[in-house]
Amino acid sequence: MTRREFVELMGLTASGSLAAAAQAKAVSRPNIILLLGDDHRADALGCAGNRYVKTPHLDAMAAEGLRFENHFCTTPICCVSRASIMTGQYAATHGINDFSKPLSAAQVQRSYFGQMRRSGYYTGFVGKFGVGSTMPSDAFDVWKGFGGQGQYFPQGEPGPHLTDIMAGQVVDFVQQAPRHKPFCLSVSFKAPHEQDEDPRTYLPSAATYARYAGTSPPLPLGASESDIERFPLAIQRSESRRRWSTRYTTAKLREETMKGYYALISGIDDAIGALRKELATQGLVDNTVIVYSADHGVYHGEHGLAGKWYAHEEPTRIPLIVYDPRLPARRKGARVSEPSLNLDLQPTLLQLAGLTPPDGTQGRSLVASMNGAVPQTQRAWYVEHNFPDHGLIPSSRAVRSLHWKYIQYTDNAVPFEEVYDLHNDPHEVRNLALEPAHKATLEKLRVACDTWSRSFTAGDAWHEPLNAGDLES
Known part of the structure; x- marks a missing residue:
């Protein structure tokens, strides 16, 4: 542990003890x-206007709650985005x-679950942790x-599907959680x-896949696959391009990819339906906040790409x-x-729990919104990727x-740049940098991006260096 980490840990422990003492008096938290979904992009929901994916429980949750239409991750890769969600900080x-x-x-201490546990919350985790070995x-x-x-x-096919196993673990947690x-x-x-490494790419349960029998969901509307030709060779030869070749090169591959992807989302939707039913059975509906989001999105062939990793809309805009x-x-x-970010979840969850986010939190609470x-x-x-x-x-x-969006690919001696006017070009087809x-x-x-990059060296004095007006004036 570095000296800085030790000092931060001691400060978090002390503040956490004070918070626990103060919050012990609360009776209505x-x-x-x-x-969290994984690779779930924002437009893959019925409530977002998608006519093909079947998400009745998520749609009902949006109809009874709130849907943030402009929610984004700040790094489109699992481990990094999850760390941002947990800590409220940029990568x-x-x-x-x-x-x-x-x-x-x-970082465990400053995480939303670490802060809540010290304040008296009973905590649980189910599923893919996604950060660290x-x-x-x-x-x-x-x-x-x-x-x-x-x-x-996990038990081999045709054994139980992981999403169904997790749904049962979630119900078990709700049933046995203490009521005091x-x-x-x-x-x-x-x-x-x-x-990964399975040629079928997306592996839903047979039951959820059967719901899409007889359907032919198209690829979402976006930049054409031929758009890849304007990118540098490093991107044309990248992992994103390789994955595109295994999923989108024929009409049959495209159809199977979309059906499998949507069926996996329907499996999540089923799990959420089972959770909400159990909350009602246990009499917990009126005092339980439910948040659904994702670590990042995914390309479905836009720009001739698959996977994630880059700053285009498809990998960064999430539910x-x-x-x-x-x-x-x-x-x-x-x-x-109003725009919201993955790193906003930590301060939002803490405020919902009656807690103050620790120093160094870079996200904004969304409770006022x-x-x-x-x-x-x-x-x-800011959006970054360094893996x-x-x-x-x-x-x-x-x-x-x-x-506005500005993207800079930094591995080249002369970085490749993109500029998009998102008001007039939401699918990012016309690169104004050229x-x-x-x-x-x-x-x-370009200057704004440099300003953001330099701002992170300020440590505890960090603050958002720009607002939208600085970019658009």
Whole structure:
């Protein structure tokens, strides 16, 4: 442990003790359940307008709660995004950029589940932890987590599906959780992630796949596959391109890919339906907040790519649905257009639990937005990816507002750049960085991206260096 980590750990422990003493008096703190999909992009929901995917329980949760329409991850890869969700920090701050580095003791302390447990919450984890080769199982009262990617059929086919196994573990947790204290349950699905090294790519249960019999879901609308030709050779030869070749090169492959992907999401939806039914059976509906989101999205052939890793819309725009039974009736079914980020979940969950986020938190609580408050200052944010995987995944960084996006691929001697006017080009087809008429915009956004990168060296003094007005003025 470094000296800085030791000092942070001591500070978090002291503040956590004070918080626990203060919060012990609380009698009405809600139960909190955070549910995460893996590779679940924002448009793969019925409530988001998708006519092919079957998600009745998630749709009902959105109709009874809130749907954040502009929710994004800040690094589109599992381990890094999950660390941001847990700690409320950008990757450049938490420093977890690969699959082997675990959360430090100080990071476990500052996580939403660490803070809640010290304040008196009963905590549990079910599913794919996704951060580090060693996992903090002792940080939870109930641990049903696993490392790595996991297998959809852990007992072999045609045995029980992993999502169904997890659904049973979630119901068991709700049934046995003590009633004299609130609980925080984290559920992290493998679905709808691909099954690595399996030629079938997506492996749903037979029952969920059968719901898509006779259907031919098309690829989502987006940049055409031929768009790959304008990218540098490093991207044309990348892992994203290799995965594209195994999923989208024929009409049959495209259809099977989409049916398998949607069926895995339907499996998550079934698990959420079983959870909500059990909460009703146990009389816990009126005091349980449920949050559904994902670690990142995925390409479905847009730009001729598959997988994730880059800063385009498909891998970075993700779902966020919040069901809070305590919200006023006027907020039920509302859509929130204000931008929100994966690292906002930690401070949001802590505020819902009556706790103050620890120093160094870079996300913003969304509780005010949930209650319908006037949005804060227009938001800009940073997107980064630094997991080269032996050169198979080019590193990149980006700066983003709802209007503008700038992407820089940083492994080349002369970085390849993209600029998109998202108001007029939501599918990111026209790269304005290549057009002389937009040179001034390119330079402004390039400087903004550099400003973001430098800001992380400020340590505890870090603050958001830009807002959307700085990019758009």
